[in-house]
Amino acid sequence: MKPSIVLYKKLPADLHQRLEKHFSIVEFEGITEENRPKVFDALQQAEGLIGSGGAVNKELLDHAPRLRGVSTISVGYDNFDVDELTRREIPLMHTPTVLTETVADTVMALVLATARRVVNVAERVKAGEWTSNIGADWFGVDVHHKTLGIIGMGRIGLALAQRAHFGFDMQVLYNARSQHKAAEERFGAKKCELDELLAKSDFVCVLLPLTNQTFHTIGKEQLAKMKSSAILISAGRGPVIDEKALIAALQEGTIHAAGMDVFETEPLPKNSPLLSLPNVVALPHIGSATHETRYGMAACAVDNLIAALTGEVKENCVNPHILKK
């Protein structure tokens, strides 16, 4: 009999078939408040779990006594209780690399859209406001030759630095725990303390994962250290930025604008003040959302689960130290 797995995200047909060759699949559309009891029921027999979104915490794991492998269709894994998975010796697999270039494109799109006010002016054109030669009230600010600060110089940070350096002749500053020689040698990036990065950057791009250490890395105090002409880009995880403090900074002119792909609450609530600020470009967490990349992520996650359950993990494991030799 094939091992049973729980799938909680719809997959392309061919990838579903690839999984079906190895496993008997119980499928759900996400893990929600409503379907939680049914998911818990299916988890009693499940040896594998694959999907994205929804918390995979101790409560859920307590309903999954036979679980041997978990695969998320994402690179970020902040909604997984990694300590609890590790304690139970369950490998957690994720999808780094396959989405890196696409997410870096999204971040660059946010840089350009906020600086050049692309969304705002396009809306004005559609509203019929372009009735004569445009004046300064339609102008944006330059991106090329400015200074771009990257907070979190990992895979995506490196791909962003490449775009900024070669595409836009920008000076790149970065803040991370370790030194990133590749970024320094290839893109002239300079490592600096957070305060220095905030004070010198025209664009501050936050690409940190969400952890206990990174929660609210950018708050009132940090925003006050930025140039009043600076633009903040948030594309790691929403809670890395104190959204209340950011809203106040945007309203009071402490900083010039913000481009955001991630938020403290997602989907962004309809009454969020961010939605009525003209100097905010808000995207619905589309960092990796192209057809090609989302397919690549799903394929990677399927292969990751097969590897985890057949004992053949070579890469993409968040807690590799638990793997049996």
Ligand SMILES: NC(=O)C1=CN([C@@H]2O[C@H](COP(=O)(O)OP(=O)(O)OC[C@H]3O[C@@H](n4cnc5c(N)ncnc54)[C@H](OP(=O)(O)O)[C@@H]3O)[C@@H](O)[C@H]2O)C=CC1
């Ligand atoms: N908007 C979207 O759709 C997407 C968002 N993401 C988010 O982007 C994040 C980054 O992805 P990726 O680049 O692949 O991840 P990486 O793990 O390659 O990079 C993370 C970087 O963050 C740094 N970092 C982590 N913790 C700290 C800390 N406490 N203080 C300072 N720096 C820290 C790391 O520093 P060091 O190098 O020193 O270890 C590293 O440079 C993901 O975790 C995810 O949350 C990812 C994909 C899509």
Ligand SMILES: O=CC(=O)O
């Ligand atoms: O936010 C997306 C991810 O892959 O992480």
